[in-house]
Amino acid sequence: MAVRVQVADFDAGAEIARLRAGDRGVGAVASFVGTVRADNDASQVDAMVLEHYAGMTEAVLSELETAARARFDVRDVLVVHRIGVLVPGDQIVLVVVTSAHRDAAFDACRYLMDFLKTEAPFWKKERTPAGERWVEARASDEAAAGRW
Amino acid sequence: MKDSDGSALATTPRITTVRIVYLARLREALGSSSEALAVVSEAAPAVSDVVATLRGRGGAWARELGAGRAVRFAVNQRLARNDTPVGEGDEVAVFPPVTGG
Numbered sequence: 001m002a003v004r005v006q007v008a009d010f011d012a013g014a015e016i017a018r019l020r021a022g023d024r025g026v027g028a029v030a031s032f033v034g035t036v037r038a039d040n041d042a043s044q045v046d047a048m049v050l051e052h053y054a055g056m057t058e059a060v061l062s063e064l065e066t067a068a069r070a071r072f073d074v075r076d077v078l079v080v081h082r083i084g085v086l087v088p089g090d091q092i093v094l095v096v097v098t099s100a101h102r103d104a105a106f107d108a109c110r111y112l113m114d115f116l117k118t119e120a121p122f123w124k125k126e127r128t129p130a131g132e133r134w135v136e137a138r139a140s141d142e143a144a145a146g147r148w
Numbered sequence: 149m150k151d152s153d154g155s156a157l158a159t160t161p162r163i164t165t166v167r168i169v170y171l172a173r174l175r176e177a178l179g180s181s182s183e184a185l186a187v188v189s190e191a192a193p194a195v196s197d198v199v200a201t202l203r204g205r206g207g208a209w210a211r212e213l214g215a216g217r218a219v220r221f222a223v224n225q226r227l228a229r230n231d232t233p234v235g236e237g238d239e240v241a242v243f244p245p246v247t248g249g
Contacts, residue, residue, distance in 0.1 A: 053222070053225070056222055081248060092249070117246075119227065120246060121222070121246050122246055134173040134244070135247040
């Protein structure tokens with residue numbers, strides 16, 4: 001079990017291998033990787049600056065993990081989120097869930113991402129050819145979390 | 149309210165000093181990352197009293213924290229609502245809706 005906020009990139013394969021190492025009860029692994037797109041809202045994106053509210057971020061992610069464990073029959077959970085300056089193609093976030101059977105892994109992975117998007121205190125600022133702009137929250141993200 | 153000899157008790161406003169933290173777009177719009185704020189209230193103070201105090205400054209404060217603006221709060225690093233109590237020395241964070249992931 002772990003949540004991490006870091007500047008450094010991550011290796012999803014290595015993280016998955018580490019998470020399921022030694023647990024012979026794992027029969028399913030679901031993972032999600034979010035990456036930086038080169039365009040957003042009809043504008044080119046040259047870079048993205050990710051900031052967070054240190055302390056609260058880790059607390060919120062840990063609470064989400066606890067909630068996911070209570071709700072789904074999972075064996076282990078990992079959430080890694082990057083901060084700092086990222087460019088198109090860079091990885092932003094990794095969620096990995098291990099479980100005995102696939103439904104719990106798929107569901108918990110999606111649950112964690114849906115609530116990470118609406119509750120974890122991260123903010124994105126885009127650097128575009130026209131200058132910097134803060135990314136606005138999307139109603140569709142609230143709707144996604146609302147389905148749970 | 150009256151005391152034992154029947155005279156009216158003056159309401160004594162209370163002063164609660166909190167630490168405000170501004171994050172992301174609101175930090176830039178308000179030109180501040182943190183400050184100590186004395187909140188004057190009649191009853192036990194809540195987030196709404198903090199917001200009223202800040203709005204009372206007018207200008208960007210009234211505009212950015214005005215009714216209808218999407219502003220979120222945390223008290224001591226836990227998501228809070230308008231009626232969440234605040235106490236002496238609490239950390240009250242003011243920020244826009246989150247956009248991580």
